[in-house]
Amino acid sequence: MLTLAKTALLLAALFPLTALVQDEAAPGDTPEYTSDARLRLPENYRQWVYLSSGFDMSYSPAAAMAGHHMFDNVFVNPGSYKAFLKTGTWPDKTIFVLEARGAEGRGSINQKGNYQGEIMGLEVHVKGVGRFPGNWAFFGFDDNKTAKMTPTSANCYSCHAEHGAVDTTFVQFYPTLLPIAKSKNTLSAAYLKELPTPAQK
């Protein structure tokens, strides 16, 4: 005869709760910090949700690329992506990875246009409510698996706060997310102010 405790154990073995929990939070789905507050590189970010690729995106009209082209690929952790679909904004512990890759020209059968080459940089934007001033922080990774927070005086913070369409992130460049932010009315006042008025279009 099964005791109540044994039945509970049996049920737990048959229907592991972890399976349900994992669907919400895949491994590496939340930011991890070292004891000295460095962020660990979310190494499986290539299994996250892909948002967009920029090609030679530049923030100043005069920037010269001098024959050197770059792609950037943006990924976000799956749990936060799902939350965005429902709410139009980012929950606490959201993590983005921006992966920069050099553009290759001719190679294999390719005669024109560009394809992606080696990684040139990895930058992370992470939300930590109560952890960071302004709730968000940037981390730039070199060859290390951990990175120190970029100081808040860096222009990362001002550009993202002043021009990002949703909660300091560049949703205006993520085509699957912009319509959601529009329909949920979560576009930032700063972004809305920058939109051309109908007469300017």
Ligand code: HEC
């Ligand atoms: C002058 C404006 C500007 C500055 C300065 C800037 N960024 Fe961004 N950032 C952008 C734009 C535009 C995008 C969208 C890229 C795309 O669409 O591929 C972006 C996207 C990102 C993303 C993807 C997640 C998100 O927030 O949308 C990360 C991560 C990121 N930037 C990191 C940084 C870091 C780190 C710095 C500072 C070293 C920085 N950025 C400085 C304009 C800026």
